[in-house]
Amino acid sequence: MPLSVYNTLTRQLEPFLPIDKNLVRIYVCGPTVYGDSHLGHAKSYVSFDVIVRYLRFIGYRVLYVQNITDVGHLTDDADEGEDKLIREARANRVHPMEIAERYTRSYFEDMDALGVLRPDISPRASGHSTEQIELVKELLARGLAYEANGSVYFDVRAFAGYGKLSGRTLDELSAGVRIDVKSEKRYPADFALWKKAEPGHIMRWPSPWGEGFPGWHVECSAMSMKYLGQSIDIHGGGLENQFPHHECEIAQSEGATGKPFVKYWLHNNMVTVDGRKMGKSLGNSISLKEAFKRWSAPVVRFFVLQSHYRSTLDFSEDALRGAAKGLERLHTTIRQVRERLGGTGNAAGSPGISPAAHARALQESTGGNASTGAQTTTESTAGKASVHPNGLQEFGRAIGIDLDAYAQRFRTAMDEDFNAPQAIAALFDLSREVNSALQRESSVAAADLQALDAFFARHAGDVLGILPEGETLTSGDHNLEQELMSLILSLRAETRKEKLWTLSDKIRDGLTQLGITLEDKKEGTTWKRAPKG
């Protein structure tokens, strides 16, 4: 079953066929780095992370570009508007680029914690003024823009396709636009490509029209075309960017090249708090750094993936707590498989986020749909797993469980516009079957365990990025902590042997206080760190 994606441009689900058979060019609007990232950023970038991971999983080579907006945007519509970064810089009495740098690092820090793979290229808007100026010049040369008093505006009436993404007409737009008495614009819906820098404006670049700075939308057009070419496969971003940002990008790009800018427009929905959009200006935004104090980053990631990227996701304490429990349930199964596999606790190699795991040979499919490149087996996929002729891995059966049926279910879900919630549901069902089987079977063939481990490594790990990681230390790891724990556990085992329940319970309660959970099982006692949330 081929991959289908919901294209905002056509408002329907379409088969995904990239321009180049095996290569997917994707551009996602990045953050404006004037503040810490919040849960909304997590939803957006985790969503696109999984989209990119899945495209790689089914065999595509993916080139992923995501900008860093460090030039800032105007806070207001008109000329009096003050650059966000500059306002922030003035408040803190530092250079705007210092602010931008600080929050750029903060952004990547948060994204790394969330297991979001770094984009292949993260271009800064401030470093691409030349490209942006060139684009503006081209638009002027083509008669789609005009200069007014040191600024340049896009003439929307000269571009026939304006409004095709957001479904608006110029009449509707001009009706909604505020009347600006002092406007230099010829038409209310025209938008700035280049703005003249007023005295005191710190971020400025020389241009053919005098000193100034790029307009609101040019950066994405310029950088997308520079690194991915004039026509790309996917352009992603938050729903709120559909208009005007993306609409303007189309106008600028297609106006300048005469070619289609983007084949598939993908938009993720918003995070809400108590049913309302989370936003800085609304004063209800929750920064990721705050959130991570309360819930671990993997829990936040998992929470995001439990709803579809095109649905709103309502944030609440209860919902996060539920997600934490659910993720723990999945992790318990995976850890159990690993422990049975050899007690290393890390049988899948570097779990979760391993870019190396994505290195795989590209191979043409016979059916003309390029979604079936061959994949190299990672170390974790030894054992029973093998590579299927069509390129997707086979897992066979393990302890009576039809892993291929689960793999199929997982892929069917993801093939339908990246339905991660359904894919996760399949993992939960598998998890129950595995728990059940492991409980039943005291000895399981290593090959079966390896197949299970490989299955989780590929699907929960490579695609969804929700495998348990090093920080969740368990009885499998070796270090001083481990040594001490085994000492405590052996002492406690003696108290239990002597039926000194009060004492053994005291030990367990004490460890609970320290954030360590004990589990007394038939085979012995295991321990783990209690998860956050």
Add this chain to the structure above:
RNA sequence: GGCGACGUACCCAAGUGGCUAAGGGGGAGGUCUGCAAAACCUCUAUGCAUCGGUUCGAAUCCGAUCGUCGCCUCCA
């Protein structure tokens, strides 16, 4: 005002024409266990905002009503 979404159990959330309405959390009962935890088993929406309509058949399509939200201004 214009444009566009959404309303599924106590909570989160899939499903968009056809088997018994996914999955997670919570709750109830049970198995295991010294107890607890984890795990497993059973139960927890004759109904998908409401009312009409189309259809052999609708949570899913159409219309109306009520409610919530988003975009139209920087915003993931």
